[in-house]
Amino acid sequence: MRPLPGRLAILAAVLLSQLLLPGAAGQQPAAPAPAPAAAAPAVQPAVQPSPQASPAPAGGARVSQLPAFDGVVSCAPFTILIEPAGGTIQPPAVAAGAAPNASSVLLEAEPDASDAVSLQVAGTTLYVSVSGDFETRAPLKLTARIPADRLRRAAARGGGTVIVGPGFALPAGAPPLRLSASGPGALIVRNVSAPAADIRAEGTADVFVAGRIGTANVTGSGTGVVVLDGAAGAVDVSLDGISKAYVNPVNGDVNITGSVTGLSKLLATGGRCEIDGPSFSIDVPFFSADFGGPRPCLAISEDALPSARARWTCGLRVRARGEQQCAPAGAASTQPAPAPPAPAPAPATAATTPATAPTGTAAPAPVAAAPTPAAAPAAAAPAPVTAAPPPAAAGRRMLNHRGSAGSDNDSDSDSDGGDDSGNDDDGLWWPFGTWVHTDDSAAYAASVSGGGQDEEEGGGFSYRATSLRCEGAQQGADLEVAP
Numbered sequence: 001m002r003p004l005p006g007r008l009a010i011l012a013a014v015l016l017s018q019l020l021l022p023g024a025a026g027q028q029p030a031a032p033a034p035a036p037a038a039a040a041p042a043v044q045p046a047v048q049p050s051p052q053a054s055p056a057p058a059g060g061a062r063v064s065q066l067p068a069f070d071g072v073v074s075c076a077p078f079t080i081l082i083e084p085a086g087g088t089i090q091p092p093a094v095a096a097g098a099a100p101n102a103s104s105v106l107l108e109a110e111p112d113a114s115d116a117v118s119l120q121v122a123g124t125t126l127y128v129s130v131s132g133d134f135e136t137r138a139p140l141k142l143t144a145r146i147p148a149d150r151l152r153r154a155a156a157r158g159g160g161t162v163i164v165g166p167g168f169a170l171p172a173g174a175p176p177l178r179l180s181a182s183g184p185g186a187l188i189v190r191n192v193s194a195p196a197a198d199i200r201a202e203g204t205a206d207v208f209v210a211g212r213i214g215t216a217n218v219t220g221s222g223t224g225v226v227v228l229d230g231a232a233g234a235v236d237v238s239l240d241g242i243s244k245a246y247v248n249p250v251n252g253d254v255n256i257t258g259s260v261t262g263l264s265k266l267l268a269t270g271g272r273c274e275i276d277g278p279s280f281s282i283d284v285p286f287f288s289a290d291f292g293g294p295r296p297c298l299a300i301s302e303d304a305l306p307s308a309r310a311r312w313t314c315g316l317r318v319r320a321r322g323e324q325q326c327a328p329a330g331a332a333s334t335q336p337a338p339a340p341p342a343p344a345p346a347p348a349t350a351a352t353t354p355a356t357a358p359t360g361t362a363a364p365a366p367v368a369a370a371p372t373p374a375a376a377p378a379a380a381a382p383a384p385v386t387a388a389p390p391p392a393a394a395g396r397r398m399l400n401h402r403g404s405a406g407s408d409n410d411s412d413s414d415s416d417g418g419d420d421s422g423n424d425d426d427g428l429w430w431p432f433g434t435w436v437h438t439d440d441s442a443a444y445a446a447s448v449s450g451g452g453q454d455e456e457e458g459g460g461f462s463y464r465a466t467s468l469r470c471e472g473a474q475q476g477a478d479l480e481v482a483p
Helices: 006-030 034-047 049-053 092-097 111-115 345-361 371-380 382-387
Strands: 061-064 071-074 080-084 104-108 117-122 125-130 134-146 153-156 161-164 177-181 186-201 206-220 225-231 235-239 244-249 255-260 265-268 272-284 287-296 313-320 433-439 443-450 461-467
Touching: 071 080, 071 134, 111 117, 111 134, 125 134, 153 161, 153 186, 177 206, 186 225, 206 244, 235 244, 235 265, 255 265, 265 272
Parallel strands: 071 125, 071 153, 080 134, 080 161, 153 177, 161 186, 186 206, 206 225, 206 235, 225 244, 235 255, 244 265, 255 272
Antiparallel strands: 061 104, 104 134, 117 125, 134 313, 177 186, 272 287, 313 461, 433 443, 443 461
16 A cells, blocks of 8 residues: 555544544533533532421420319419310310310420320319429410300419409309318309309418309308308308408398308498397496497499409419328329420420531532531520420419518518428418518519318428529510400
């Protein structure tokens, strides 16, 4: 084969290079092209899980389905609300787990406080008490729901306040509604209708009843105060010690009778009122006389009727002393494990998984910055679980704070300046314990004890309750229990 001439060889080399170079050049840009296309979607999953991890898991409410009950007795030092089943504040958890007209209990509190609350049902009565020590600066709210026509009893035996209603209406022929408070407790009944009621205030307790009550028996002893606003039928009053009773009848035809001894007083805004007062005789030289017998009640205006403020508990330290037995002996405990709060950590753990997954795949520098903000919400998510249980609208105020004024203005300390295990010698002793008032900012401290008063009461209980400052934005009107 003869070699090509020089010019032809050069021309052949140029043609060959033109055929080979375009193919190589066409393949070179094709390799980088898929890389950006694959990198672009890789950034998207790193950004998407971030908003999904931000919501805090709900929790903190303990919904208890108990045997049916138509009465509540509180031996606890915090506020309890009794409202008709199907009330306006009924949460979805109750609506989903119980019939609309069933009795149930909703407890909203921090875990330590919730675990220390004991619920027992004996007969048809729910007994609420504390089973151990706890300390909380958050709201503690317990709501018991009873069908509106089945309420039979409400009693405050501890240092707390029991609030009833509004909205209960008992049918004609129902047994007398039993309303009582003892020790330093208080009972506030709002807009309740009943054909008959038995109302008692003992020790330093106060009982406020408003609504429409048919016949009523009112008993007061110690320094107790009873306010009956809405008496529609005959009222029989029995007062002893230095107790007081206020009666506001619905019209002037209501008969108010009874007896008053000691330094007690019966005050009425109207009606036909005549009571038997203490009788005594004076027999001295040149003078002899008998005093006492029937006398009229003290007349007052409706504006002079005492009123009560219903507020939630917020900030409390409790030190139990010995065995706490509020319910009758042998009553089965129905205190369930706080099941609703338990699943709360699960969403936080699940939210953390997608946030950390992109970290391993984010090799390029632009993607490495994306997981950093995604991980921050996941770490912060568990914190709201502790703060979330109690709602913002809550607060605390103990009623009936009688006793000696303490000198300790620090709300974190006991008013007597001693430890919780010592005796409280600086207070004013009443049959159910000591109630010591410091000031409004420091709130109150009390040593409360109680024993069985009849066959339906427990063996006894004893604890020291100290009010602590409420942390958070719960102030002013937010502390009130909505009517």
